Amino acid sequence: MDLTPYIQDSAAEEFLARLREGKFQSTYCPKCEKMFYPPRIVCITCLNENLKWEDLPREGELLGFTWQEDAFRCGKPDVLGVVGLEGIGNVITRIDAPYENLSIGQKVVFDTWETPDGMVLHQFRPIE
């Protein structure tokens, strides 16, 4: 069964390719000196198309978490969360911890995660 996700543009393709290399990066506009998440193929402030890929913060704060009952690709139940990255914004991600062990405001750290169908996505886990 082909469950390849919707890849919306070349930036999304590049983001996932960099994750496979262990890089957690997004696009940066050198003219505006502004980082975007999610990555773009064009700067939404000045419309510059010559963007660079830069590292995103690897630590953040857990803003919310739940599990999905009907999701595919992830396990069931699998914990989905939103992590706040300072100066960047909200990142939707897998959380690598039991739901019961989590709380809003926890500090979490980035890691990669290989899905059962061979994709590499990101996940965050609580910092001990």
Add this chain to the structure above:
Amino acid sequence: MPEVYITGVAMTELGKLEEDSHQLSVQACSAALRDAGLLPSQMEGVLSTPTGYMTEPRKFVSQKMADYLGIEGGLMGDVDCGGNSSALALKMAIDAISLGNIKSCLVFAAQREIPPAKLRENPVENIRLIKNANALYDTYQGAFGVIGVICFYAMAIQRYMHLYGVKAEDIANMAVVLRDHARRHPQAAYRHPLTVDEVLDSRVISPPIHKLESSMIMDGAAAVVLASRELVTDTAKAVRVAGLAEAHDATSFLPYQGELARFPSSERAAETALSQSGYTIAEVDVAEVYGAFAGTELMVYEELGFFPRGEAPAAVREGRTTHGGDVLINPSGGRLSLGHPTYATPLLETTEIVRQLRGEAGKRQRPEAEVGMVHTEHGMMNGSMVMLLDRRGEEAGD
């Protein structure tokens, strides 16, 4: 500019229905036209929406209806923006009439989902529809297998509870109040009594959301007839559009910036629509709001300005939103208990408010309701519309 009136409303039964979306639509349209005292030949526009998410392909919905009912005019099309689609169709019709381009318009929407059992018989089609559902979300949300917005709303509700100390019982109580409202509505899909314990004992779908705190997508149709003053046939039944505003955020489903527990588009739409109408929120007698979950229903009450932040749970607990309270919100039973055929929902909300303002709501009537509000939204409240309706149509038709 010409004033716009809602002169006819109708809805079908709601639930798992056998009829095709076209048949449901014809039933709703003909009933709404009879309610308006107008014939199809008097319509100058016809607007509709898609017919569901997990559905048979149905395109050119309004075009088929124009042919079927014999409507020739100056405005036709299908509007697609999720749960707000039929609200935006209403807005297009209202704008066209108020600009003087047309004098009347029929707006209808039907939802007819493929039954899950039938989908299981056709795994290839099932996978295609699931992939379509997943592709509603951008790569950075969809890659995690999301096929429904409930997980995002769950985190918004979780943060709302965290920020304001809202208890699980408060969320469950919202579902109970809506069920109590639906028990007075003969066309509501869910009318058996419900308790807080039953809600909290129901399965957790996506924590903190329990099954009985979640609306159920179902089949059904509704239609609304809009007209300029000269086509008002019964002044006692005409309801005036007093204000209407749409607002949207720069977001698609879960916001990448800002607080998850806020829905700014709903706040902005309400402020603008109220300002247009000249009414204050305290003057609204009855409202239908688009709360797909019990938790977000409470959050929307605050975004619309009915209560300060964090105070909706106490207000609902104290009976301020039910019969005899400050304002009657979702007398139909709302999305949780009336039923939620997504594309038709804004027209169902409008139908309820029109019936309330006409004094036709039977056991669920708000006495002497004069000002009503309809709130609708799409996505994860990424965009919202608020419409104010009043009884001034009676005077204008003199």
